[in-house]
Amino acid sequence: MKILNTLFIIILFNIAAFGAPALQREITFIQPDGTQFVGKQKGDASFHWIQSGSDIVIYNPQDKYYYKAIVDKEKGIVPTTQKMGQGSKKVQGLNAATSKQEQPDATTQQTLRFLHKKAKQAYTPR
Amino acid sequence: MFKSVSKALCGVFLVFLVSGCEVPTTDPGTDTNSTTSQKPVLNDSTITTDENLAVGTIIGHVSVAAQGSTAITSYTIDDVTNFEVLDDGTLKNRVRFDYESKNFYTLNVYATNGVGESNTAQIRVNIKNLPEERPIVNDMNLSVNENIPVGTVLGHIDVNSSGDTAITSYRVDDTVNFEVLNDGTLKNKVSFDYETQQDYNLSVYATNGAGESSAAKVHITINDIYEAQVRKIPTLVVVMNWSDYSENDPALWHDKIFNAAKNSVNRWYAENTLNQIEFVPVHETQGTTDDGIIMVNMNKNHPGGSNDTTFRDTEIKNAITNAAVVDSMDFAALDKDGDGALSAKELQIIFIVAGGEESYGDPVDHSIWAHSWSFGSNSTLKVDGVYVMRYTGDEATSGTYARFGANHGTHKATIGVMCHELGHSAFFLKDYYDDGGGSGLGWYDIMSGGAWAYKPSDSYAGETPTEYTAFNKMDAALDVNITTLSASDTVTLSCSDRDFIKLTTSKSNEFFLLECRDTAKSNSDSSLSTADAAFGNDKLFTMMYHVDLNKSDNTEDGRQTYYNHYMVGIVEKDSTTLMTDTVGIDADFVDVYTQGDVISGTNLYGGSSTGYSVEIVNEDYTKREMTLKVTKQ
Secondary structure (H helix, E strand, C coil): CCCCCCCCCCCCCCCCCEECCCCCCCEEEECCCCCEEEEEEEEECCEEEEEECCEEEEEECCCCEEEEEEEECCCEEEEEEEECCCCCCCCEECCCCCCCCCCCCHHHHHHHHHHHHHHHHHHCCC | CCCCHHHHHHHHHHHHCCCCCECCCCCHHHHCCCCCCCCCEECCEEEEEECCCCCCCEEEECCEEECCCCCEEEEEECCCCCEEECCCCEEEECCCCCCCCCCEEEEEEEEEECCEECCCEEEEEEEECCCCCCCEECCEEEEEECCCCCCCEEEECCEEECCCCCCCEEEECCCCCEEECCCCEEEECCCCCCCCCCEEEEEEEEEECCEECCCEEEEEEEECCCCCCCEEEEEEEEEEECCCCCCCCHHHHHHHHHCCCCCCHHHHHHHHCCCCEEEEECCCCCCCCCCCEEEEECCCCCCCCCCHHHHHHHHHHHHHCCHHHHCCCCCHHHCCCCCCECCCCCCEEEEEECCEEHHHCCCHHHEECCEEECECCCCCCEECCEECCECCCCCCCCCCEEEEECEECCEECCHHHHHHHHHHHHHCCCCCCCCCCCCCCHHHCCCCHHHHCCCCCCCCCCCCCCCCCHHHHHHCCCCCEEEEECCCEEEEEECCCCEEEEEECCCCCEEEEEEEEECCCCCHHHHHHHHCHHHCCCCEEEEEEEEECCCCCCCCCCCCCCCCCCCEEECCCCCCCCCCCCCCCCCCHHHCECCCCEECCCCCCCCCCCCEEEEEEEEECCCCEEEEEEEEC
């Protein structure tokens, strides 16, 4: 008796999620202690950060503070221990006059693009 | 010359009335003291009479102070050319008075009785000017669009002359379909339908003190206007409430999505698809029946938005299978093609997630990043026996969903991101922002940064998102009018409308699209003035897009090289600003084209020339059109 082995190939389809663009406007972020800073949301649903002047900022859900961060090609965006706006109730960061001048350095921007593309590719299997 | 017949009569009276019938030789008025034989005494008088009276009209009577001792037998006047006086003193005209030729007459009169002739009195006859010239109204030709609202001003009666007095009223003979106001404004009383009647002929009249004018003919041509076939998309909105973040006003979300009378998703789609798309609330029974909104209590705290896959596979799944949803509507009834699955056309599902919106900058622990997505093709998720939100690999049969954070910071979510995500979930449009280091299509397209656009008068970002660009209108399979060119031609485009030009090239995947846009006609594009005041609120401008269908998106860090370029890029007039900018310049009037500009950036990405140049030869601000001359070398 001849046994026929049939190979079933199951093709699964997934569509990429289409996230909203980040708001490219300065908004005021308020820390739990009331200090404030101004920044812009950058990136997209797959990979995003806040840019405040030349600082890269991320949010820590544990203590709900925003921290300055460093960008590492291997580790991604890594928070420092420095809270944004610390020690001042005044608004820190971008303003209309400085927004075009103050940018992260070229290396940081290049690393962010690299991380972003990497995250975007991994965001949704196609 | 005095009337001679009176003297003869006087002689008759002299036979019977021995005394008192003297023919006056001096001023007869001097005899008024006589008590026995008194002559008549006349007063000077003034009579005012209308011009244009018929000959023989009584215009007045001789004013008699005293008839004397005997009855007056006759009156005599010196102007028998223009007047006639009867024996009882009645004064008539013997000519037709014309104020413009002579506006008063003076005549002398005396009366005669048995004693003699009276004094000579003077009668001044003033001629009163009367309106004589009627208005003159010109014939007119009007051209109006069908479907305009009742009461629209169609035009104003064209008065050649108002006559010699002011016009007091107008009249139109067709009072069923038209009305004319007392200032000559012509309005419609019905909504015109080109398919029923293509033109109207009516007569209009103007009236002044002299009377009504002759009829003027008004010919009204009804213009055939594009009437969209509306695609109605059944839509369910599920509001996901958490123990720590919740929404409690379903009417607010109904208005934000469905109410086209307000600033809503449906209003944006009505304007930007020329009424071709409408999201319609599904039949459901929770709260207000058929408002399309179902509130779901998720019975847990907001899980945060750090993991989209977990959120989809847990929270979205739990929400759609929640009894509040399942018990309120019949999903199977929406499966019109009976394939056992709900496609994006059969049902749009929107999840309003209580809490914040990460793309706005809200913290991830109580926010989600708005997106449109599906479950994979191996999904087993069914409601009422039909698959929901399942991607099949074929857009025609795939189901989708869209989710948004309910709040942007301290205010309710604006519509921009909602319309953007529905572009994905309902029409499978792609993103055209460049989130890595360029601007993509910037504020020029809602599928790019235009999702966050707002007018100067708005309070929040995303209140008035900008239009779909020409490419997205095509990609959404809207009914558009594309003029495809491969040679020289001149084409007139209606701005912010359905008209586009496609310039084909030697590569089938690579072409150019041209459209003109109108910041007055399009509420959406009035937001461009927020980015650059030069766009104003009454500007026509042309945009050209370089399309490469071999590319999948616009994530190229602003680069436009042979290998790295956008799928849909703007061919900018000033190429130093928008697409390659890394700090988010939203829109800039120096990027677009106006009358007199010549677009020459038409090389293929490979560098070879297409031979095209495009000159903007005319802007018509009345018709809201631009004329483009395409030259192919």
